[in-house]
Amino acid sequence: MTKLKWGMIGGGEGSQIGPAHRLGAQADGQFEFAAGALDHRPDVGRDYAQRLGIAADRAYGSWQDMLEGERGREDRVDLVTVATPNATHFEITKAFLEAGFNVLCEKPMTMSVEEGEEIVRVAEASGKVCAVNYCYSAYPMIRQARAMVRAGEIGKVRLVVTSFSHGHHGDATDADNPRVRWRYDPQMAGVSGQFADCGIHALHMASFICDDEVARLSADFASTIPSRVLEDDAMVNFRMTGGTVGRLWTSSVAIGRQHGFDIQVFGETGGLKWFSEHPNQLEYTPVGGRKQIIEKGEGGLHEDAMRLSRVSIAHPEGFPLAVANIYCDLADAIRGEARDSLPNAADGVRSMAAVHGAVSSAQQDGAWVDARPPMFR
Structure with missing residues (x-):
């Protein structure tokens, strides 16, 4: 080839x-x-x-x-x-x-x-x-979670809870570091700081696994370091078009958390849980049953998870190979084999509509606002 x-x-x-x-x-x-x-x-x-x-x-x-x-x-x-x-x-x-x-x-x-x-x-x-x-949507165990939701293995999704919170910008004495400062400068970062930087990864992940879109949201923003114009901490509640309830926390001042990206999906008949710091494992708990650990590379996984696992069970692949999975899907798409798992321009504009919606909501003390771009309303 x-x-x-x-x-x-x-x-x-x-x-x-x-x-x-x-x-x-x-x-x-x-x-x-x-x-x-x-x-x-x-x-x-x-x-x-x-x-x-x-x-x-x-x-x-x-x-x-x-x-x-x-x-x-x-x-x-x-x-x-x-x-x-x-x-x-x-x-x-x-x-x-x-x-x-x-x-x-x-x-x-x-x-x-x-x-x-x-x-x-x-x-x-x-x-x-x-x-x-x-x-992050290209980790094999995230593809497994999405496939399980699509297959009805946890029933209709009732609730999704996600966070992307770290503490690496929590030192006020480092606030003028150019690698940090730009993220809270509207001229460089736009209308939002932490939510636009990390929170939209968590929001996209919720939509990706639940196979649904965010319809409306309510947000609370805070700049815990006073010199910052844009927020370094945000809490966002949202509702999806299919009725799923969503909760999202994102922060850059959560000292003690490192990468801090996790998601839990709660359905009628089971629940799923994934942590980015332990990306090879997906926790699955059926209603009334014991918690199970699904491992990357084991037998019986859904096709998309199997396709994007390169090395044998218990061997970590990590962040660069999650990026590599995006390039795998891109290569297929360029050659004419469409992958509906590939995040596209529609996902990009939905994220930006959610960012602007969250900013508007925060400015209105958490009022509920439409999170959809006009072209998709």
Whole structure:
């Protein structure tokens, strides 16, 4: 099978997410790292790209140079990953879609709902794949949980409770650290801090496993470190279109929690529980029965969980290979085999509508608001 050609924008040297994409994209031999504009400083980006093995003529100084350079090539990249600061996602993603490239965009896909709806329309018009990197939904045991819900193995879902809370921004003396400060600056992060950064992963996960969408929500935001304009802690209650009740807590000042991403799904006949710090296990409890541990790699798993498990039982795969699973689904989609598990532009705009809805609700002391983008109401 011929490798697909892959290019990356952002994710340069020292980036938090860049290595995960480079490992993930190349883990299964389906993509060749062929082009990149990896840094906002042209010379630095070109140098780093070449050190990673990209040919000099495809080591670009800017995303605009990469767009023009790749557009005219017969061997142009099949997929472009956008891993730049949030405020640039819309412009870059739109430009590459309009030029006929498939795109994987880091979350949040856009800064506004209107931009998100525009990306949905552009993606549909282009006929190209536009995916959003909600990579936690690609852990094998999350795919197992979704398949179990779809198969009715816990009955109708009544309640979902999720959190994505850590304490790594809890030190007030570190508030001016540039790697921290931008997340609470409206000019860089947009209208929301912690909820837009981590909370939307938890919200997407709830929708993904429950196979349902958030219809309305009520939010309480807090900036526990006074110098921060945007929230560093949020509690969000929500209701899904099928009637499921949702509870979500997200925080960056929860000192003592590390990654802190977990989800519990409670149905009529059973419950499921997953922790990101123990991703190989899914807890399942049937009504009136004992708790069971379902292990990644064991026999009898649903197909999607089996397909995305690379190593034998008890061997951890970890975060980069969850990202790799997104690239597996992307490779299939680009080759014409659609995967409904691949987070797409519609998921991206739904997340942004929820962010703006939560901000509006918090400003109204928790009033219930519509969480859907206008195009899906």
